[in-house]
Amino acid sequence: MSLRGRRIGSINTGRGWDAGMVKVAVLMSLALFFIFLIFTMDVQQTKAADCDCGYCHGDNHHGDNWSGCSGCHDSPPQTGTHLTHYNSAPSQSLKYGDTTVTSTADAYKFGCGNCHPLDKAKHRDGILQVELYHAAAPADSLKAKNPSSASYAVGTHVTAYASKVNGQPDFSYSDGTCSNVYCHSGYTVTSGPVGNPICSVYNSSGRCIVYALDADGNLTYDPYTVTKSSVYKTTPPWGTSGSFTLCTECHAFPLTTSYPSVQAGVGDSHAWIDNYGYVDLHAWNMGSGIPVSCKDCHYGPVTEARGFTYTDWNVTYAPVPLASRVLHVNGRPDVNFDNTAANNPLPYYSNPPLSLSGASYDPSTKTCSNVSCHLEQSIVKWGTPYRWWDSAECNICHGM
Secondary structure (H helix, E strand, O other), rough: HHHHHHHHHHHHHHHHHHHHHHHHHHHHHHHHHHHHHHHHHHHHHOHHHHHHHHHHHOOOOOOOHHOOOHHHHOOOOOOOOHHEEHHHHHHOOOOOOOOOOOOOOOOOOOOOHHOOOOOOOHOOOOOOOOOOOOOOOOOOOOOOOOOOOOOOEEOOOOOEEEOOOOOOOOOOEEEEEEEEHHHHEEEEEOOOOOOOOEEEEEEEOOEEEEEEEEEOOEEEEOOEEEEEEEEEEOOOOOOOOOOOOHHHHOOOOOEEOOOOOOOOOOOOOOOOEOOOOEHHHHHOOOOOOOOOOHHHHOOEOOOOOHHEEOOOEEEEOOOEEEEOOOOOOOOOOOOOOOOOOOOOOOOOOOOOOOOOOEEEEEEEEEEEEHHHHHOOOOEOOOOOOOOOOOHHHHHHHOOO
């Protein structure tokens, strides 16, 4: 009996030890599992730069009856000039600090972060903050194109509107103005002296008979300077109503440079007032009777050829309405040739109009290729020297 009892006792002891080891193993497994979850969650949060719930659950993660970003105030607010900058009904999925641009044909849509802080800690801190410059703004954003001097000046008239949350203070805004903002700017060009084209062969009289050409068949020059500077407009006071649909509201139209601040028409080929006071380049179009329209090279934002007048060897354009905002105020100069058959620009002696269907533009080199107006010159670089009284430079556009 005693042996049997000992055996039973020893067996019971063994079973207890085994059960304890199982419990330890289970607890260790659970601990490792929770550690794995913690690190996994941390990695997921790192992947989502702003730790949005929407990173995993989508924009409508609280269901159709949740007010989302519009829970405290309309997002975008339907006040001031917000709808000029983000023309949309209140949304539940806008993100504080977002700098993306999602404009449509009929509406600008600039992310909140282009004008307000990127730092989420500045949200819901009881202070309305306008931040037009931040050194860490995404490189491809409109905000990154603002200089450090971009600023907002508070106005004198304050308007308040109620918070949607009971017990929270009202919101308010003033009729302030912004200055030195990329979106409200044009540019100007200045240059240094521009020498004559480089000559390879002179005749016995000292006249150039063979010019040095680059790989694309264009004239070459000794180095000269071109400086491009932004020209900023102070914005209308916040809350100002208006259509804001014409090109002339933010920049010159057409963009025009002039002698002597710019020599030989370098740096910009829209329109150049030359040494004699005449307009040259695309705005003159060799006096063909049809100056080049904005739509011919910037089709999309502009689709309509507007009126113009020639007076004393100069041309004046009528303002052009915007057809689409998708390619307008997007941070880059887009060149999109008008491939429609009618109303394309004419060379000064050509009839009927020529098609631009084979034309292309390389922004990295600022060169146009296969533009029918240039005839024999297949590749032309934007901003190269042009002086109509120089027989060599007169030839750069059409390679005759």
